[in-house]
Amino acid sequence: MRASLLYQEFSMLSFRSSFRSSFRSALCSTAAAMLLTATLAAPAMSQDRDRDRDSQRDDAFTWSGTIPSGRRVMIKNINGGIQVERSTNGRVEVSAEKRWRRGNPEDVRIEQKKIGDDVLVCALFSEGSRCDESGIHTDRRTKWNDRNDVSVRFTVRVPDGVRVDLSTVNGGVEVTGVNNEVDAHTVNGSITARSAGGPVRAKTVNGSINVSMGSLGRADDLDYETVNGAITIELPSNFGAQLELSTVNGRVSTDFPITISGTLSPRRLRGTVGNGSTRLRASTVNGSVTLRKIN
Numbered sequence: 001m002r003a004s005l006l007y008q009e010f011s012m013l014s015f016r017s018s019f020r021s022s023f024r025s026a027l028c029s030t031a032a033a034m035l036l037t038a039t040l041a042a043p044a045m046s047q048d049r050d051r052d053r054d055s056q057r058d059d060a061f062t063w064s065g066t067i068p069s070g071r072r073v074m075i076k077n078i079n080g081g082i083q084v085e086r087s088t089n090g091r092v093e094v095s096a097e098k099r100w101r102r103g104n105p106e107d108v109r110i111e112q113k114k115i116g117d118d119v120l121v122c123a124l125f126s127e128g129s130r131c132d133e134s135g136i137h138t139d140r141r142t143k144w145n146d147r148n149d150v151s152v153r154f155t156v157r158v159p160d161g162v163r164v165d166l167s168t169v170n171g172g173v174e175v176t177g178v179n180n181e182v183d184a185h186t187v188n189g190s191i192t193a194r195s196a197g198g199p200v201r202a203k204t205v206n207g208s209i210n211v212s213m214g215s216l217g218r219a220d221d222l223d224y225e226t227v228n229g230a231i232t233i234e235l236p237s238n239f240g241a242q243l244e245l246s247t248v249n250g251r252v253s254t255d256f257p258i259t260i261s262g263t264l265s266p267r268r269l270r271g272t273v274g275n276g277s278t279r280l281r282a283s284t285v286n287g288s289v290t291l292r293k294i295n
Contacts, residue, residue, distance in 0.1 A: 040105040060152070061193060063121065069161030071117040076136050078125050080151035081171035081189065084164055084206040086178050087157035094121050095155045103148025110152065123152040126261035127293035135167060160197075170205065175200075190229065204229065208287065212294065216241075222280045233280075234294050240274025241289075244281045 018219075032047055067073060073092050075082050079295050087093060094112070098105045112121045115133060122131035128139035151171070164182040166173050172189035177181050179197040190207035193200045198213030199222055208229035214236055216222070222241070224231050230250065245252045246268045258271040 023278055032280045056100055056105075058098045058105055059095065060098045060108075061106070061112075061121075062096070063094045063112050063119075064091050065119065066090070066118055067092050067162050068117050070163070071120070072163045072165050073156060073158060074118060074120045074133060074165040075154050075156060075167070076120070076122040077152055077154060077168035077171065078123060078136060079170045080123065080153045080168060080175045081155045082156065082168055082184075084102050084156045084158065084166065084173075084175040084178060084182075086176075087159045090159045091157075092119065092159070092162060093157040094119075096121075096123065097153050097155075099152055099153065100148070100150040103150050104225065105150050107148055108150045108152060121154070123154075125150070173202075177216075182211075193231065208232075214294070216278055219278055222278060224280075224282040225284070227285045228287070229284060231282045231284055231289045232292065233282065233290070235294045236294050238274065239293075241272070241278040241280040242276045243269060243271050243273060244279075244283075245269040245289045245291070246283045247287060247289050248285045251286065252289045254291040255293040256291060 028111045039285055055156055059224070073094070075094070096110050098108060106277035107125070109124050110121065111131065112119065114120075120131065120133065122136060124131060124136065126138055130137050131238045153171070156164065158178060158180060158278060160179045164175065165183045166175070167185040168189065169187045171186060171187065172192065173184040175184065175193040175195065178195050180195055181198060182193045182195050182200040184191045184193050186204045186207065188206045189204060190209070191202040191204055191212045193202055194212040196214040197217070198215045199217050199219040200211045200213045201222055201224070202209045202211050205221065205226060206228045207226060209224050209226055209231045211224070211232070216239065224233060239256065243258065248267065251266050252269045254269070256273045258269070260271045262270050286289045
């Protein structure tokens, strides 16, 4: 309690140190490298969340099947968002819609395959692309067609117990109403992921992160990273972890009583909550980091 009060009082004071400049430099360098990679990899960098009304659409892909509890459905995309909802019929259902205003949608293909008991679905934007569990890989000699602005939006429904592993480059990720483990990654887009189970992990570069989980399961590590955006994490009241929370332009705050380690700072916090059985790291440059307790 004493440490918590000290931290709240200290958070009202201004804080400057050499950490600020070094941390900003390191993260901004990482962000620049990731954004350059995204620019080279993405077929169309102009990405509107909702396309103009006159854009063309095509229901390009559907798949339905069963996956054993504890196994994964993996969605790998480059240009377009991913939405996940709870399935009520015990089956995994995946659909994909292509949208475009110019270019040829046939240049983008969608592939599905099984890897053991897991299912992998990928949107491939060039002839030389291939996909596996680690992501989409493209031959360096492949040249993107800048006149082709096709995007693919995935909608996924999963029953309780089936884990989801989601990644895209240009697009947001939204997960609601599930009771499973969630891993979500993007570069240009926000992530909202809410699971009555868990754990939930999320990383982006340009976008906010909002996650909520009812359980940490057996997770040893939980990581949340962005550069331009706030991070909000909702956790159960019996949550216990070793915390490493940091920002450059923003504040760090928490609903949980913390045993502080190291120097007190309104922009960087290290400490322990509860039994400290999990390691939780959350970092941003432009935005706040907030831990909230689920009542």
